[in-house]
Amino acid sequence: MTIQRYKDYDSLSSAAAYLVWRQIKQKPDSLICFPSGDSPTGMFKFLVQYAKEGRIDFSRAHFVGLDEWVGMDKNDEGSCSHYLHKNFFSLLKIAPAQVRFFDAKVADLDRACQEMDEHITNLGGLDMMIVGIGMNGxxxxxxxxxDFNVYAHHSALAPVTIDVAxxxxxxxxxxxxGITLGLRHLAEARxxxxxxxxxxxxxxxxxxxNGPVTxxxxxSIFQNLPNTQIFLDHGAAEKLNKE
Incomplete structure (x- = not known):
């Protein structure tokens, strides 16, 4: 687990974008999981800028969305897939064939989870899985x-998650x-x-x-993942033990 601390959000976002840039340079057909929410917005702004300047080429890359609110898709403003289209995929005209989201409107959510698992396996696994963290961890x-060993699944949302959303x-x-990639996906991501x-x-x-793995x-699963890259700005890192 490598923890990087940055003076502000802009510096953090630039560093995270550089990590994605480096991944695509090393493996143009990488499979990357992107999250929605406030934390990655700055990273996406840098990546869009890099692509429009010709510094990065996403034409061979593949992407999956991290999660979705059950009953929503990219046409629902406020959905996870709507956010990713608005802030990244639509801006760069990423081909639909390169992107896979959960179909969170289907009746058979278990099947939707299975199809996402199969999609990731068929593409050789996740090269990079980028996530944020909720107020309840x-x-x-x-x-x-x-369970740390679960793959894609759907489950009830915690009250704090509903409130923040x-x-x-x-x-x-x-x-x-909600329907989401599992913690097993995170553990298996390169x-x-x-x-x-x-x-x-x-x-x-x-x-x-810093607390127990539970x-x-x-x-807290990140403490068990040696290849993890942690990007924190000054505020997020202010209670973390010094290393």
């Missing part, structure tokens, strides 16, 4: 109590369940990446990276 929508919607939907910013994340970051704090 969740990764993707792997809520507290999730409200900011993404202009009209409040009824959020009850490069797992965590991005966190702001003082509001400092407490859970310290708990996840399913009560899903993000």
């Amino acid at each position: 969740h990764i993707g929508l792997n809520e507290p109590g999730t 409200k900011k993404y919607f202009t009209q409040q939907p009824r959020l009850t369940e 490069t797992p990446v965590l991005i966190a910013s702001g003082s509001k994340k400092a407490g859970i970051i310290a708990q996840a990276l 399913t009560d704090v899903p993000a």
Whole structure:
């Protein structure tokens, strides 16, 4: 586990974008998992800039979305896939064949999970899986109590997750369940990446990276993943033990 501390969010975002840039340079057909939310927005801005300047070519890369609110897809404003299209895929006109999201509107969610697992396996596994961290330590929508060995799955959302999610919607939907890549995917990714910013994340970051490894704090799995890259700005790192 390598922890990188940066003076501010912009520096963190630039460094995270450089990590993706380096991955694509080394393996143009990489399979990368992208998250939605506030934390990766700056990274996407840098990556879009690099691509438009001709410094990076995503034409051979493949992407999967980390998670989705059950009952939503890219046409629903506030959904995870809508965010990723708005902030990255649509801006660079990434071909639809390069991108896979959960179909969170189907009746058979177990089948949707199985299809995502098969898709990742067929592409040779995740080269890079980038995630943020929830206020309760969740990764993707792997809520507290999730088994570290689970692949894609769907489950009930924690109350704090539902409360935090409200900011993404202009009209409040009824959020009850999420569908997500599993913590086993994170463990098997060749490069797992965590991005966190702001003082509001400092407490859970310290708990996840300095506390006991437990399913009560899903993000504590990072302590068991030697290839992990952790990107924190000053605020997020302020309660972390000095190394």
